[in-house]
Amino acid sequence: MAEQRRTPRAGSGRPSRDGDRRPGDQSRGERGARGGSRAPRKGDWSRPREEQRPRSQTQAVYDGPPLPEDITGAELDRSVTGQLKGLPEKLAARVARHLAAAGQVIDSDPETAYQHTLAAKARAARIAVVREATGEAAYAAGHYAEALAELRAAKRMNGATAYLPIMADCHRALGHPDQALKLAKSPSVRNFSPAAKAEMTIVEAGARRDMGQLDAALRTLELAPLTSKSREAWVVRLRYAYADTLEAAGRETDALAWFHRTHAIDSDEITDADARAEALERRQA
Template sequence: MAEQRRSKPGASGSGRSGGPRRSSDGPAARGEGNKSRGGQGQSRGGRGAGEDKRRDSRAAGQRRPERAGGPGPKKRPSEKPDAAERTAAQQVYDGPPLPEDITGKELAADVRAQLRSLPEKLALRVARHLAAAGAMIDDEPEVAYQHTLAARSRAPRLAVVREATGEAAYAAGRYAEALAELRAAKRMNGATAYLPIMADCHRALGNAKRALELAKSPSVARFSTAAKAEMTIVEAGARRDLGQMDAALRTLELAPINSKSRESWSVRLRYAYADTLEAAGREREALSWFHRTNAIDAEELTDAADRAEALEARVKD
């Protein structure tokens, strides 16, 4: 679940158009126990003569007469309801069909280690749902999200499960759900690696100021270079959301946009700068940076080549 999404960024300059790098309490299908009946009815400590007579008449095969207009005999519910009768919570618990070739061993060792706190059979089922989500998240994010919900229904108190659910929700464009799940994971394990995604969720929900607050969190200073780049992209996008174009450009210019690295974070950082330059009306500079982005984008993570071609036509005119 920690892989980079392969969707190409669009022209919005949003951190969501390509998304920050994914770091990797809904309905739990629990049966309700019998409700306590303490205090209801008479004490069972002794029986009077009337009770003995009623007991004797029932033993002799006499039926107690039904009250007028009262309910008839209750029907026993079916033990195995049809699929159409299953509740929404049960359907979430079931999850989408699991591919036969998904075993759960596809998960990283540290993730599998966290699942060992569960009973063996349950851990295997959760692992298979998480592995299926990881395999589908780029091409079928909504199905991946449903797999993580099935895992969460079985193991809602594991941070790694809540983290995976948040990442899948983010990939599926369910930003409120993603924010809630990542907050839950952060409460459980105290990790801050989710902050760029959480900040971008705030942007998507129209709360750019909250996104900027997360971008200024003290923990960001301890991020890896790649994670800092992702937060910078989101921060610049939040500035653009607020109409602060100059501040957005300054934010990106303070980042290592001239780095010689060809890692995905460098590609995305350059792309964000080129996109923001174009949005600011500085088309010749934007063209130069789209070319510089394309020069290191060997995996075609962005559409920098197409953007450069379109800009060249306009600049010549």
């Protein structure tokens, strides 16, 4: 896929979404999360380390990656920690630390971020924000089937539709562009913020390209606010996707102009529009 994918940070402070936990569910959920693991037998701890039994895969997931000592969980947005208040205090603190650790490394080491969210999920699988974070980390790490499953679970719990662009992109990555288009046509998309609408537009256009419908992809992007005076990232990404699609359609002169227009507002260099423009100029020289 030519256009870039972006994922929100796990636990990065989205608007508060209520989970569906009921009083008394915590103990059942906790028992279920620990279901496949073996409680350490007394004799294990009296043996030398090299003779102790290796951890099962379930226990390894439950433990998660090592937690940096400086991560306390207080790094999370209140909308996230608010959803953890129904958990016992020590359990909530552990889940929060794993979510915070995931948020810190999701860009540099998405696989480790994903493992942190799996550890949080093993302890609190019935909390929507935990499933959301797991889905977003899975997406960042390239585990698209897992990301789709987790975001579906989060959506069932809290009814949120903000996940739809990522879910649609997961369908694309899994080779189901038709399913991506179905999500792009969801009625709730009309109420999205400009940034979320732009993300869905990019995914929709990409799905059209996956199906060999370049003209339809261009029309999809041309209906978006490509000429917006905003310099926000979503405008940069829209322009880049349009330039890239123009080049794919063989309209190199138009593509060059739009790569330049993209670079002109891309102060954070989130795209390689400048390099793409230079490559086209060399080709046309």
